[in-house]
Structures are given as C-alpha cells and as structure tokens.
Amino acid sequence: MLVEKNVSLQPCNTFGILARAQTLVRVRSVDDLHALRADPVLGRQPWLVLGGGSNIVFTGDVEPVVLKMELRGRRLVQETERAWIIEAAAGESWHDTVAWTLAQGWPGLENMALIPGTVGAAPVQNIGAYGIELQDRFESLDAIDMATGQAFTLDAAQCAFGYRDSVFKHLPAASTAEGLPRGMGLAGRAIITQVRLRLPKPWKPALGYLELERRCAQEGTTQPSAQQIFDWVCEIRRAKLPDPAVIGNAGSFFKNPTVTPEQCADIIAREPKIVHYPMPDGTIKLAAGWMIDACGWKGKTVGQAAVYDKQALVLVNRGRGENSVTGGEVMTLAKAIQTSVYERFGIRLEPEPLVV
Template sequence: MADPARGRYFVVMRRFPVLVPMSQSDSAAASTSACAALFAGYPLKAHNTFGFDVRAQLACLIEHEEQLLAAVRDPRVAGLPRLVLGGGSNVVLTGDFAGLVLLVALRGRRVVREDQDAWYVEAAGGEPWHEFVAWTLAQGLPGLENLALIPGTVGAAPIQNIGAYGLEMCERFASLRAIELSTGEAVELDAQACRFGYRDSFFKQEGRGRFVITSVTFRLPKAWQPRAGYADLARELAAQGHAGSAGKADGAGLQPTAQAIFDAVVAVRRAKLPDPLELGNAGSFFKNPVIEAAQFDALKRREPDVVSYPQPDGRVKLAAGWLIDRCGWKGHAMGAAAVHDRQALVLVNRGGASGAEVLALAQAIQRDVLEKFGVELESEPVCL
C-alpha cells in the first residue's frame, strides 16, 4: 500500500534541503557520536491535520530509533524546546515553533506472541492508526475495529487514550516502549504506569513533552465479543443486516463480525466527520464533560432532552456536541475558523485560518456553554 504521509515527508525535504551548519565546537562534540540530519525553517502544513501554515525552526525526520537518539544528543539542539509530531491530529499550532520538531515516521507491525487468551501485536509509533487497525483485521485479529478511522498514529493513541463507539484504547493496551528525550534512555511502561483516563494519560500530565513513544503492544482477546451498542453504529449495522447491539444475534442467528463493525464505524464517521485532507480539522475538539449526579438532575429539569450517559461511578457524561449545538454554534464561523455544519464537536479550517483563530473560536464556545449550562468544556487537542 502506498504511504502518502511518507511521500509528503520526502517531497518537502527535497524542496527544503537546508542543513543546519555546525560550529567548530559542535563538530568536535559530534565527532564521537552520530549527528542528526536537521532541516531549518521546515514547513509543518502537511504535518498537522488542521493544515495550519506554520514552520519549525528545526525539524528532524525519525524513521529509525538511531535517528531519534542522534537528534536528542545533537549539540546543535541543546536547550531548544522540542515538539513530537506524528500525524499532527491532536495539536493546534498557533504559530511557528521556535525549537526542534521531531517528525516520527517509525514503521513496522508484527504479532509478537500469543497465549491461551490473547494475541499480542506490536506496532511502531509512526504507523498510521487506521491502517494498523485494518491490518489487524486482515490478520484475523479482532479487537480494535471500533477505533477505525481515528486520525493520527499508533504512538499518539496512548497519549490521548483514544476511544470511540464503546471502546477505549486502554482496554486493548499491553505496554509501550518510549525514549526519554532528556536522557535518550529507553523505557518500557505498562498500563498502570501510563495512568490512562478519559482522553488522558501520564503523557498529557507529568510526562508531557518528555517522551517519544517508539512502539506500542496491544493485547487482542481471543474470546472476542462485538461492541455495537451506540445508536449510530447499531443503525448502520442494521442497515447492513447485522445485529444492532453487542452480544445479540440478528435474524439469521449471527452476531456482527469484527469486519462488519469496522465497516460500519467507517461509514458512520465518514457521514458525520469531514476528511482532514479536504477540510482541515482535528476530529472531536472537545471532550464530553462528566458532571456530578446532582448537577445533572438540575440540568435535566431545565433541559429534559439533554443527551447523557450514566457512568459507573454515579456521575453522568454529557454529549458536548449537543451542548454546543444548543448554544447555536453548529455551522457558525469566526473568520476562516468554523464549527462543522454536521457535527458541532468538530472545528474546521475553511481555508487560511490560523491556529489562533481556531483557538479563539473554541474559547468563545466554551464561554457560551459555561454561561448557559454551567458546564466547562475541555479541549482534546494540545494548543501550542
């Protein structure tokens, strides 16, 4: 299969082959170790899904772990801020980045082992997430199908603890390997060390900006059961002639297959969400807020049709898209930044918008939702 992301890397680098020169002291320091290939004034438009036209002071393409170690230890970048970019699907770049951008393009995937209960599948951090999910199904390994068509890379998945349609990445996570940028040392982290939460992890808290995730190992259970309880997914499966909820058989006595769920998720997401290649966006921009039961009861009395999901701890998750839509923001624009007309959770770049404009739009939405409902919306992407 062609790798369009890798093609973009090479095309742009041929156009901007500006190697950063070494001073005499840098040359002496680098003489005993490998030196990274650095590119100055590197354009990042093709490396963020919003398509913001910004640049990196320096950039380094990471296709092998040795290149990452060379970049971390290169004396020319000592003391510079560092930014790790994979697919750029979870970041809002509000301006040029004054530092080193590490463009993670590590590739590879394999089944590393199996036991009585599960297969363990490893993928490199730069693998496109959706392609990896499709590959697991092609190998006859179900378990990730609900997470189809989520933009980004495998290495970004644990950072965000991506989730969709009743499944979170952490439920299939086994371990990961990462390089600590300050030392160049490799670490292996299990789920407990990653401290996964709702669209959250150690890497968005204390570990933010400290690591490059080079590979992730997933545990895919052999005793697989479909998860298809979400209304949109159930309707799509019913249209395909499959059961609409997990564990229930259709009229022919058959459960939906993992491939059927994958296909249904892809169809639903394509119907609701814009393609970043056609309309710049980062997918869902806001997390679904979780509130206390007492606050929900008061809100329910005022807004009987509020969309909500009870949580195991007694709290209630609200549909952020419903809150935003209720405030009248769906389809509304501020300059070239806009709320998508079919999905209020998605902010889009209609062409030429800056990261600052998208951020201003997001903040205006947050103020309105807080004023109308008393609920704070938290953004999913990192704003830089």
C-alpha cells in the same frame, strides 16, 4: 538523523493551519533520538513531538525542535490461547494498523477504525470510539527518556490512563534514583517508540453504542463480524465527520464533560433534552456537541474557522492554501463557544487538541 530548517507545517497538521518549524527532525529510528540528544546544539533545545498532526492547533511558528515521528514496523509478538499481542512502531498510521490487524484475522480494534493520527499518539490521548478505548486493548509501550537516554517500558497502570488522558499529558515530578520520573508526568520528557496491544480471545463484538445497535437491527443480526463493525464505524464516522483531506479539521475539538448525577439532574431540570450517558464509575457524561448546537453555534464562523454544519463538536478550516485558517482564528472561535456553553449550562468545555 535528517534535520530540515524553516519547514512548512501546513501539510503536517490535519487542520491545515499555516505555521513553520524553525527546525524539524525526521525520527526514523531510535538511533535518531540518541543522535539528537548527543547533538551539541539541538540536544539542548526544547522539542515538540509531531505524529500525524491530527490533534494539534498551531497558533504561530514553532520555536522548539519539531520531532516528526516516522518510525515504521508492525508484527505479531505472541499468540496465546487468550490473546494476540501485536506491536506497532510509533510512526505507523493508527487506522492502517486497525485495518492490518483485521486482515491478519486478529479482531479487537474495529470500533476504533478511522481515528486519525499515529500509533505513538494513541496512548498519549487514550483514544477511543464506540465503546472501546485504547486502555481496553493496551499491553505495554516502549519509550525513551530524553533527559537520560534510557529506554523503558510501561504497562497500562503506569500509563495512568483516563478519559483522553495519560501520564504523557502531565509534566514530570522529581526523578527516582535510577533517573526515571517519579509519579505522574512524562510530558516533555519521554518519547514513545512502539506500542503493544492485546487483542483478546475469544473475540466478542462491542455493540454498546446506539448507532451500532441500529446497524445490527438494519442488518438483522445480533452477532456481526469484526469486519462488519469496522465497515459500519467507517461509514458512520465519514457521515458525521469531515475528511481532513477535503476540509481541514482536528476531529472532535472538545472533550465530553463528566458531571455528578446531582449536577446532571440539575441541568436536566433546566434542559430536559440534553444528551447524557451514565458511566461505569457513577458519573454522567454530557454530549458536548449537543450543548454547542443548542447554543446556536453550528455553521458559525470566525475568519476562516467554522463550526462544522453537520457536527457541532468539530471545528473546521474554511480556507485553503495561503488563505488557510490561522490558529488564532480557531482559538477565538473555541473560546467564544466555551463562554457560550458555560453561560447557558454552567459547564466548562475543555479542548481535546494540543494548542501550541
């Protein structure tokens, strides 16, 4: 267990926010988690899991012990007539894992290419893009209950996946006789160590999004390969979203809200051009970026925080180094946007990143 003190977190978050960790532990094995629990000082302190830092906003220095997840390893667990089951450690890069599966000839994750972050964070957020969510490819995961030290496995139903939601984003309730949390809630208690994904056979392209349909038309094909979809998704995302290595950001800052058909009809009566998508459960998803843009926020700034001029759903860092954005500036801008959208549309936007 490698323990570091007074560590800068600026290189550990894609927004590039200035913050420091009083204590940072680099978790490179499951044994490190057990060593942390056994430590007479660190084992009694609250902790914060940090993967790729692509979905977090630091509003100040971090007092809880920061657990930097650096577990590595990927493998094919099983191949059947119906699927490939692959396993990846929590510290592996999500995008690199997608690229690795394609290189091995195992398609199915290509629509989720270039999503930043680590494999271990993917189930927490139930990441998704271009018509595919993690839950569509999920098999199971392994985790450690930091209250008891017990290892356990969860399937998709037990993860309680929702739109950018899972059991890992909710506080625990009471425990069972075996010591495991009962019902919803593993936040602050469980740490994911590895994830298994089911890549179905036969593979079929998922082309439900307009950008992908346009690419098919341009290329004159109705059956693109998984590698083509991967390449298209990467091109589309790079054109729409800033590279965190160039402009600090946390990707899409707000969730796309869902409303009832009646609520949507009411909004359309006032805002006929609002972008909306019917969902399988009968609700309607509204495009948060369109609403933010309609309120005139694209390109606006608060200190070093700004709304990206090419995509209003993304907040960015206009500063660098010691002049970097602060979490306070980011959240001041975010709250002003929320107020503006609510006053015009009656919709409360919910941030995607974890605010610490």
